[in-house]
Every structure is written in structure tokens, then in C-alpha cells.
Amino acid sequence: MSDFTFTLNATDGAARSGLIETIHGAIRTPAFMPVGTAATVKAMTPEAVAETGAEIILANTYHLMLRPGAMRIERLGGVRRFMNWPGPLLTDSGGFQVMSLAKLRTITDAGVTFQSHLDGSRHELTPERAVEIQRQLDSTIAMVLDECLRFPATEAEAAASMARSMAWAARSKAAYGAPPGYGLFGIVQGGVHENLRADSASALCEMGFHGYAIGGLAVGEGQEMMLDTLEATVPHLPADRPRYLMGVGKPDDLVGAVARGVDMFDCVLPTRSGRTAQAFTACGTVNLRNARHAADPRPLDASCACPACTNYGRAYLHHLAKAGEILGATLLSWHNLHYYQSLMAAMRAAITAQNFQSFARRFADEQARGDIEPL
């Protein structure tokens, strides 16, 4: 029970359904991880997050190391206890947000130094330190430090960056140790270059990780190029380890990636969209700020079992959005997370039933159908 394991239960084409077991609980895959950046999934209680069906959440090392600080969280019993999330929790390494948020960053082979975007204080993140912080946070699944390249980049830039990331992965693994029931994931890099992706995957497999992430995608390359890169990368990853596509994505990204053998996802989209009145439904996205909903008593999605859809009409959700009320953010974040988790559950069921292809076709048809007619 204290091992970190992955059991494959069913495959259907490249799509797979399985179970990750960790010291903090089990995760059915394909799995979507809601993002709790600063140790809270924005606008949601952890109980509500669990009610949507989430079995694992993600928190951001960059944000937590700056505020309230990794040592403070360690003394308070880890981020899961801090935020009252008893289940498994994954943290990124902090690298991605250092690149996107921090000021005056300097990257060398040693690691990265940067200034906090909050107060300008100076910090250093090395592969060893990134792993140490994630241990302090008591993350169930930690990620190796990697370099996140801007898109587009030349092949030479992508190759050099990937090589640095591979060296950092080896150092991350050496620093991590072997805490029982916890896991460390490597991250495949290499931009949109198939040969680099293959080399990166091979290098990581050689080192050996509990799981393999695919990083450096969803950075502006577009869905087609992302899915092509997945197709070129996944076959180089071992079948008996979970595969995690970082920072993705829209519902149709998830379906496309699961079809190509991905097991885990995280994205801010369901919660961020919830705070801007964008809802994901079986029939595509709905903007609840639109005046067409102002007098509409019908539920957002009549087939949805979430509180936003069972207890309220569109007119009320529209009203909350227009009035800037917090409850609007809560209800739509709840709905969106519920939709994402329902989509993952439907994909797991379709894989088990060996009809993933027809599921994916039906999904695309329903999305294309669009929202119900206005009243």
C-alpha cells in the first residue's frame, strides 16, 4: 500500500484507463487535476472540489515558495493539511511560472535566479531546491525542474534547452530520494521537434521516473501541432507508467490527448473561465454575461447534476455575473469542474467499454451542435 503504483485496467486503441495508487489515496485515470495555485482552488471549498469528482489537485510551487513560504508550510504539516485537502496533490517544479511571472530571471546550467513578482525578493531555484521545496510541501507527486522554452523556438534552441532539462531531471531524481508512496515525474521537452521529443523521452526512461509528463505544449502552437507532437512522443514512453500532459486544456484537447494515450491533465481553464462567466457544457461553451440569458429561467445545462444547474436558472447566473457577485464565480467554477470531471469519467467508461472512438465522435458532434436556442 505504501508503493506508488500504476495499474492499467483497459486500453482502447491508444487510449488507456487505469489507477494510480499513492500514499494519499488512489486516482482513476484519465484524470483531470483542478489547479489550486495558492493552496486553494479559486472560489471553491475543498469539499466542493471533491464533490465534483476530483481525486487529485495541483498546487504551484512558485506561488507557495514565495507566499507563505515552503518552510512555513512544512511546519504547518504540508500543503494538503494547510488547505484541508486530504487526497493526493501534485506540485509543479516552479520552473514554468518563474519563466512567465518572475522578474529579472537569470538561467544558467546551475538553475534559475529570479525576483518575486510579489515583493521583488531574490530567490534561487535549482533542480535540487525545486525537489526539496516540493518535499517540504509534502506533495504526493513532485515534478522535476525543467526549462520552459518560448514558442516558437529554433530547433537548435529547443535542443539546447531540452539537453539542459534532461540534466536537471537527473539532478532532480538524485535529490528526490525514494519516499514510499510518493512519486517523482520527469518532463519530456523538445518543442514541436519529433526527434528531440523522442530523445528526451528516451533520456528520461533511462533515468526512470514514477510517471512521465509532456511539457512545453499548449504554449501557442495550436491544437493540431500539439496533438501531432503527442503522437510523436507517447510511443516513446513506457506503457506501465502514467503520462501527464501539463497545462492542458479545453475539453476537446482532453479528448484528443486521451485518444493518443495521455492519462493526466491540469488546467486553470475551468476555474478561470468560471470567474469570467464562461461555462463549458456538452453543447459547447456558453457566455453567461450574454443578454440572451437575462430572462431565461432554464438551467445552464439540463443534463448536469452540479449545484449551478440543479438549483438555479440562467437568468440568476447572468445576474450574478453582471453584478460581479462572488457566488457567480463559485457556481460557475463548480459547474466547469463538474463538467470536466464528468468528461473524464465518461472517457474512462468508454475506454472500459471499448467504444472510445464512437464516444469521441459523439462528443465532437454535441460540441458542434452549440447551445440551446434562445427563448
Added chain:
Amino acid sequence: MSDFTFTLNATDGAARSGLIETIHGAIRTPAFMPVGTAATVKAMTPEAVAETGAEIILANTYHLMLRPGAMRIERLGGVRRFMNWPGPLLTDSGGFQVMSLAKLRTITDAGVTFQSHLDGSRHELTPERAVEIQRQLDSTIAMVLDECLRFPATEAEAAASMARSMAWAARSKAAYGAPPGYGLFGIVQGGVHENLRADSASALCEMGFHGYAIGGLAVGEGQEMMLDTLEATVPHLPADRPRYLMGVGKPDDLVGAVARGVDMFDCVLPTRSGRTAQAFTACGTVNLRNARHAADPRPLDASCACPACTNYGRAYLHHLAKAGEILGATLLSWHNLHYYQSLMAAMRAAITAQNFQSFARRFADEQARGDIEPL
């Protein structure tokens, strides 16, 4: 069952405990009504509001008539259905907010015309229209339109304003009709002038209302003058009808007012304070933004059964406040409403047990004791 009734169960000195029965459910008194300004108790789901022990909430006619509009809410089944609050709901008349929020308002004996603070649109509120809007909102308890005088005012100003309010009360009552199980409350005015308060109370009793509110207090006169005015007003109100002190207040205001025979309260303080990291506890107020809480794993109030106190430490609540996270507003609003409802329940129990005076003394002692020592 379809009558609007008030049953007095126990008295202890001037303090009373009773039960209001309405078409939408019963309310134990003394009762505190959380404020749901725009048809949402800010940062809370209605289920969470009910879990704190609230049996009735308040919504603001001014805000709802402007957005989304009274007719729209009527077509959507009333504000209770709109916001999924199945229990009783009280609305104010809109007068107070016209005076405090609206632009370019003109008051005559006929009523008040004003411009919306949202879009500048012109509106009129007469006693008849204020009652009609509240019927459209399907408010369980409606309030007569009254004029809300600034403090301080001369006795002559207060007398003239009170006389206008009494004329408006009579017109409000005539317009309200007699919907079974619903109630209309009159509002005593007269500033801090005992003779005017007595005259106003007599005038309203002559008309006959389901309950009597005391308005025009908590406008800057201070607690002592407020309690003095209550003492001068309450004896002029009938014992067999609920008494409602509008817009009050801090926990010690509630205890002082219940001691003087008040049965109902509403105030934004618990929710507004929750959004600015101010918590009410048995040992006084606690500012969770204060650095002394940053590393403190202890609960906000070890004796409190709310989610903020049972699931989290002060360090986490401090972190949420510093990071501006929505969950911080939710948890502290929840705690504050839970504290207020627990205080009301404790007062009801003390009145029933005939020991309200010793309860009030213990309450004051605990409040004076202050927060627990820093770690």
C-alpha cells in the same frame, strides 16, 4: 398555517423569545437576518447560509429593482426562487438606499424620484410602488416606505420627516392588501427624540402592522444613544408583535437591544467583515491580516463548529487574506454568520432559562477578555 403569526414563548425582563410563522416557514426570535443585497448573501451559497442557522434573510429592494428589475424577478418566480432560498425573506422598502446610494434624488410628500447609481436611469419610489415591488419580489415580509433622515437633525426636521413617514406608512398599508401568511411591517421614526418616537409608535399601532421596525438608528448616534432610544421606543410597541431593529449591528449591539425587547436584526457586518478578514469571536474581534497569525496553526476559535474553525488554522486564513483569495471571504463570512447565529441561539436559550442578565454579563466579560495570546 397561512396566517402570519407571532407567538411569545418566554420573557426575561424586557428580553423575549418567540416564534414568527409565515407562509414560507417559521423564524425563532430573537433572530438575525443575513443580508443578501443583490439576491445573494455575498460569498456564500444559500445552503451554507442555512447551515449557519439562519432562518430568514434580507434582500434590498433598491438593488433588485434596478438590477435585474422587479418585473423580471416576478416572472422568474420571486426572489426566493430566483436565488434558491426556500425560507422566509424580508425586503426593505428601498428608501434607505435611495437616500444613501442614488444620485439626484428629489423627495416630496408623493414619494422620491432618483437616478440609478448603476446607469443613471430615472426611477420613482412611492409608498404604493415600494409595496408593489416587494409583492413582485414575493417578499415574505415587506417594509413600508419611510424617509431616512441624516443624523444629526433638529427636532423640527425629525418631526416633519416622521410625519411624512407616518403618512407613507398608511399609504403603504392600504396598497399592500392582505396576502395570507405574508407580513407588512411599519417603521418607527423620530430620530433620537423620545416624544417623536412615542408619537410615531402610536401612529403605527393605530394603523396596525404585522410587526414594527425601529428605523433611523445606527446612523452615527453611537451605541448609548441608540440603546436609550430603544428604551424609550419599545414600551410603546405592542407586546404581541415582533420588533425589528433595522441595520444593527455589532454583537454587543444585539445583546443590548435584545435586553431591551428587540426580536429581529439585520446587518451587513458579518459578511462585509468576512470579506476584509475581520472575524467575530466569543473573545472579541480578530483581524486575520495581522502578521501574528501567519504561522499560527491554531483554529480561529477553538469553540466554534463552523468550517473555517474546524478545518483550518489561522495561518491558512491569514494566507488566504493576504493572497486575496475568494475562499478567505467565504470562510470568514461563514464563520461570522455562524457566530452571529450562535449568539442569537444562546440568547434565545438564556431567555427561556430566565438567565439573560447573567448571560449578558458573561458575554461582556468574554468580549473584554480579547483574543488568545500569540504563540
